[in-house]
Amino acid sequence: MSEQQQSLEDLQHIKKMMERSSRFISLSGLSGIAAGICALIGAMVAYPYVYGHKDIFVDAVKGNELAKTGHFTVILYTWLFWVAAFTFAAAVISAFIFTYVRSKKEGIPLWGKAAKRLMINVAIPLVIGGLFMIKLIQAGDVGLIAPACLIFYGLALVNASKYTLNELRYLGYGQLILALLNLKFVGYGFYFWTIGFGVLHIIYGVVMWFKYEKE
Numbered sequence: 001m002s003e004q005q006q007s008l009e010d011l012q013h014i015k016k017m018m019e020r021s022s023r024f025i026s027l028s029g030l031s032g033i034a035a036g037i038c039a040l041i042g043a044m045v046a047y048p049y050v051y052g053h054k055d056i057f058v059d060a061v062k063g064n065e066l067a068k069t070g071h072f073t074v075i076l077y078t079w080l081f082w083v084a085a086f087t088f089a090a091a092v093i094s095a096f097i098f099t100y101v102r103s104k105k106e107g108i109p110l111w112g113k114a115a116k117r118l119m120i121n122v123a124i125p126l127v128i129g130g131l132f133m134i135k136l137i138q139a140g141d142v143g144l145i146a147p148a149c150l151i152f153y154g155l156a157l158v159n160a161s162k163y164t165l166n167e168l169r170y171l172g173y174g175q176l177i178l179a180l181l182n183l184k185f186v187g188y189g190f191y192f193w194t195i196g197f198g199v200l201h202i203i204y205g206v207v208m209w210f211k212y213e214k215e
Helices: 003-022 029-050 060-069 072-077 079-106 113-139 142-163 168-184 186-213
Strands: none
Touching (some): 168 186
16 A cells, blocks of 8 residues: 555545544434334324314314414314324434434444534524424414424524534425425425425435445
8 A cells, every 4th residue: 555545544534533523424314214204104194184084183172172262282182283293203213213223333422522512403493493383373373384394494404414414404405495385385284294304304314325324
């Protein structure tokens, strides 16, 4: 091996060490695929409730009572809330499992400084978005909930991409584009939500798996 080749290998090694210390690079493409599949299953379960084929309220009496008063806690008595909650939990758990497996395989700590920075930068837009959507529910603007989900999630991904793989920002851009389109076609939020959280996640996951994980 020539001295020049050795120097190049040393530089690449240093670059990888710097990336490991400053960026969380253990995100698995399989996590994206799993999250997308969970979202599609959740959408299938939610469809009859969204379009009135089934009663939206878990407790019809209590739900209708709260709906008349306009109190935001009415959402806790809807099947849609619980479908969304279980879908989110399943997506997070599956993402954690695949990311844990990859980080262990590569010998990278799962909960280091980079991971903490990533979580903080994801959480800020999501928490603010959650509070904003509660106000939308209180105001009765339910048609804006789907684009709001896509907007704040897209911003969270773009914001977090500085602390992980750059490709994450393109998933974020996709969510934002869908949100803007959804604002033009407000009545079709369910479909835009399904594409954003389901289809785009699967596409992103497949690309990431082939690029970084396929052996």
